[in-house]
Amino acid sequence: MFTRRLFLKAGGVALFTLGAGPQFLTRAALAAQPPGRRKVLVTIFQRGAMDGLMAVTPLSGDLRALRPRLVMGAKELLDLGAEFGLHPAFGPLLPLWKEKRLGIVHAVGSPDSTRSHFDAQDYMETGTPGRKGTPSGWLNRAVGLLGHEGTPFQAVSMTAALPRSLYGDEPALAVTDLADFKAPAAGQSFEALYKQTSQKVLHDTADDTFQAMQMLTPEKVARYRPANGAEYPATPLGQALRQIALLVKSDVGLEVAFAESGGWDTHVQQGTVNGSFARQARDLAGSIHAFWTDLGTGYQDDVLLTTMTEFGRTVRENGSGGTDHGHGSCLFVLGNQVEGGRVHGDFPGLASGMLYEGRDLPVTTDFRAVFCELAGKHLGIKDDGRLFPGWAGKRLPLLRA
């Protein structure tokens, strides 16, 4: 720990004194990789369990009989080619699909059978289904396995509290508004005080902190204007992705980012073209589209974005025009290296004999098979067994090497 920290420190300083003269040169020599631009994995957790069958609807099969009030026809759905239609509220994602940057994995999820939001989210975030005691989250382990020099913005969650995904040994920042990240009124006194302390963690963290504040001043945050005419929805998710774009473009060493999208627990009046599902879908798609537009060609190569949700929903609609807790769902992966324009994974169909416990879309792709592929090919993490302890499955091929 100690040695590594010392090493990280050297890199961190180099980052913030970029171009400042000989000091920079000696420090850069210590760093494993030049600071500045890095590959970034952006994750969006759709809390509440997204109805994967409404998001990406299979066109063949008996869906109309199973969920008469919820099913949409070819007229409403957006054509994904082959066997699936996309919910119209995901429209902003369609161009990315056509450009083959956006891929979908269907019938994906956790092998654990729990239908508790709390447990299923916990398992997906620790990456250890069925085990509650895992101290760290998979994104935190990913940061550790990168082995890069740390920066205050290496792992950032745009949430009020640190999500379970980022629990662990590596420092991670939870913040909802980057403008809050500003120097205290007595900043100079503090800087001087912390420079003198013999307590190493306080000393080093303060050093990082004050330098980070110079990098990302409240003025810079306030001045930020999205590029290429990108328009983020005025929603928590839209604002979260806007700030992640700011971090990406500020070259502050961001490698793992986390954001949340709520409201997917559609037990009642889920709707079709409009309604509660459509509202959330519009926000998600609009936010992602704006983010991608904002990044522009200059940064898109660096960034890979994935969504995830704890489980799917029942194939049949319930008595309240909604769906209840199910099993498999789907997720979106966006990036220039993605084998896009395809629905990946093995979609088993909805024949009654195929359903999980007689009611749900089964899970044919373990979520870890997806995350390993993304972390492996995009971030260069090789050790899947340490990223997901206890898992020995194969990666799902999704990215071009």
Place this chain on the structure above:
Amino acid sequence: MRAAVLTLTAILAIAFSLPAVERQPSIHLPWKEAGLTEREAAAHLLNRFAYGPRPGEVEAVVKMGLDRWLEHQLAADLPDRELERRLDRLPALDMSASEIARTYPPPGLLLMEARRAGVIREGDMKELENVEEEGDKKERRREVLRWAEQQGYRSQRELAGQLMTQKLWRAVESENQLAEVMTDFWFNHFNVSMTDNQSRGHLLSYERDAIRPNSLGEVRDLLGATARHPAMLLYLDNAQSTASEGAPTTFERRIPRRREMEEPAGRVRPTGLNENYARELLELHTLGVDGGYSQQDVIEVARAFTGWTIMPPGPRREMIERRMTGARRAGFQQEGEFLFRADAHDSGAKTVLGRKLPAGRGIEDGEAVLDLLAIHPATAKHLATKLAVRFVSDEPSPALVDRLAAVYLKSGGQVKPVLQAIAESPEFWGSVGDKIKSPFELAASAVRGLGGDVKEPRETLRWIADMGQKLYAYQAPTGYPDRAEAWVNTGSLVNRMNFGLQLAAGRVRGVDFDLKSETASRDEALRTYAERLLPGRDLKPALALLQPMIDDPGLPKKVEGATPVEQVVGVILGSPEFQRR
């Protein structure tokens, strides 16, 4: 009622504490050997075995004698009348666990009640559960809430507020500081999270009934009380763990063997063995991750705890209560919210850590496992390590851990002898300032250091959350890691500095204290408050750094609305020295 009881307790406490003044203390604290002055030693003791010194407290402890102060803390026998009076304002603290469950029902149960009472229609139910609703749904929600209030129901948010409030009040004000420190320690050790909505409503009772009464007692009692508490039974799923299909049970079925669970879509799903509690019992609560147990041990322990569950709500509860007399003869047990279902207990023979548990038993299986674990050498080492990390340093020496583990085993698994051994160790006295305060410790010690009083805790609690420790909300059963690296990162450090400044400037609403009346000049303020807030520390470096700021003739009367004295105090509270204990 409670006031009367307490008065008596207080009298007894005083009566019994008097002879202690004449008795030779049985504790030897080797602070001199570590080169500390008595004042420095008292401050160190207050920083570790309490939530930091209050104004004048270092002197008071010196006067009383450090050893005698610690004796009282270990006995937790000091009267706390002021605090108790204040706690009387929190109604849930006086309710039984069942009363709490009735008064602060989870939202889902409340809606079911409302439906039964005809306040809402079935179709509205699930809509009301959804979070973001507009228009007439909002209005209907308000109707339900009005109805609920008339019925005497209160929200779980209010219950959570009382839980957090009492924790902060006790930490700031209690005379029995060590009991509070240890309650915090054991809660975190046996962590249950408010983020789990099943457990949420049980947390107040969990801390009050399972943790606090045993915080200076025996580990076996902590294990027993947490194992039986609904908060833990729900959080780690033991409540739904039953004998596997085909296994023999203590009471052969007249009731269906496998407990049936209502699923949202109306399907019935059987449950079987659930290993979650068993695994964390071994890994986190007792032996530790390298404690030498196997996956087979986890399964065997899980089998031993099958049938340990909770009382169901509503009519089924009444049915069970009516039948309990007969059921006890069949091996069932019920105590408060805890229920042992003999019909769900796997009664086959088991082998746990090489120890055979014979077939044909019931609740004794789980109890035997807890007996075995409480005094297992691996448990001793694991708990000794965690206590040393809390009280001494992030990386305690193996020698210290071994000594504490030996004390633990010799005492048969008692907490107090280990705490005393820590205070008697040279390692403890050689570790001044080595620990980083948790955000909660920081806030409590800042208010105590200012001689302050938390009248309205909401804003203080928000700051504690912003500094990275949302109370009772650590999601994982591991509890918050108690290491410097875990508490301090760039985000939390900024908030720590800002908290100091805002608190001193009187901008943390609800906290009362008085700075200005006591000091005339800035110089005096600096010296007074550095001495008061950092007693027993070498102040030279801090003073050297702060003095220029104070002397600056250009220093405006008020910087961002804070007077110079407030600024000085704010910088001290936000300084690295004050982050350490």
